[in-house]
Amino acid sequence: MVLLGSIFDMFCIMECCSNHWIKNDINGKNFVAKHIVESLYREGYKSKYVRLYVVSRDFMHHDTVHISQYKDHLTEDIEKIASKCPQATFVFDEIDQMPKQLLDVILYYIDFHTPTASRSTDYRKTIFIFLSNTGAKSINNLAEKNYRSSIRRENFNILEFQQALSNASSNEEGGLQSASLIDRHLVTFFVPFLPLKREHIRVCINQQLAIILEHDEYEYEVSVDDIINNVINLIEFTRASSSSLEYSLSGCKKVQQKLHYIFETMQPTLKKTKKKLYDSDDLL
Template sequence: MECCSKYWIKNDIKELDLRLKNQLIGQPLAYNLVLRSISSHVSNSNPSKSLVLSLHGGTGTGKNFVAKHIVESLYREGYKSKYVRLYVVSRDFMHTDTAHISQYKDRLTKDIEEITSACQQATFVFDEIDQMPSQLLDVILYYIDFHTPTSSRPIDFRKTIFIFLSNTGGTSIIKLAEKNHLLSIKRENYNILEFQQVLSNAAFNEQGGLQSASLIDRHLITFFVPFLPLERIHIRGCIKRQLQIILDTDEYQYDLSEDDIINHVLNLIEFTSSSLEYSVSGCKKIQQKLDYIFESLQPTFKKSKKQIEDSDDLL
């Protein structure tokens, strides 16, 4: 099959491992669950069903970040690949009247069947799945169930990957994380099964597209992936990483040290007032805050050509 040649598909689990290990901050549960589930699925020549990952957590905790790295590690053209589809519910399925829902159902059916027919190792990402109309969830249901190809429906969907992104369960994740913290349990030692159960209950009961959905009560989601709230130390790490990207490419130098700049940005980030401080927006607003800080900084001098070349060598 043409699409499954090396030209189209990378299936580079080592690359995914390096990307997540080096760039995903404060999410040991998500790192382990995503890496192992993707690895086992793409290496299985005869999976029983499609892989369905439901990523849950607050804003800026890394859900879109992880989805992007999965896609870029598996496909040479990332989201530009013709075997990947990204749907943002508020953009792509924004109307809820009968006529539009009918159009959306036809579009989803056509997309999933045509893309999978061309390449069994297709990936479909649904952002804001909690806002998805239930009629459209029913369309997806068939493709993620336990089905083998038949003469009437010969397309094999068992090698596909479906990734759902949702803020549902964010409050439940925070409560369980705080409970673990009070028990002096380290993040990397949190019981993943506890979070799986909490998220399954939240997705089924909280208001939204997944509420009472058949894909939950029929146990069609392979894993619920929790994205933990980020503490001050994690936000500092996000700022440092983004700042380094700026400094490596900026042709100017500044009076303020890196630590001073990081502290300035931290002072602009909103944290909860509980005993364990969590960032309200995760790492989402860091780039904007850095832009704001740099707008007020006066460069001391322009870097020499050699300094710029040295910085480029570090990239």
């Protein structure tokens, strides 16, 4: 098969493959969850007392047979791990996509139940972290409202954002809407993640760039500002409905890949100082 007349496609495909092999650091909600886990457990997510579930990966089938299997597996996981370590941590990513039947399984362990002879584990110290994009629109609207009222970001009322997130969890379509977690006030903390403006993305790029340049084996003939501006131009922003406020649609999630893409496009103008070759039997 020959790809004719599509030089841009071929270039982009090659760069995407190259960037995919580069280690990517997580950010945003996942970064916070990872930081919590690593602060509590020496081995982080590798600890036998920590479980990370990604709904689209671990609970991807919603038919009756699979749901029954998932319920048994989830129950066994929670009870087995928490019985050995009451301070065990369970992280659920994409919780808004989780079937109600599985949320009801978790509900038992979150709600207060006095230990009994048959179920002697005390789950009050067990940590459940739910990650979701639920409420993003409500949070953005509230941030825009504060912006129009000239309220500085550091002066935002956290309670307003927590309430907006709580309301969205109850009203938006998804697993949390049909579960009793919200109605029964079983969620201890709602942690809203504010949308990131251009200035925040610029800081993020600068931090990632500093890491790259520290370990890079080349010198470049373009300035740091030029590199940052080139990356900014590749990030998609959305404009708030009635103001000049702009937010990154993907936060800082794509910054690292975009940076490496820019560096690859700069290679014809780079000035080499030293180079190491890495041989691999598996990669051509």
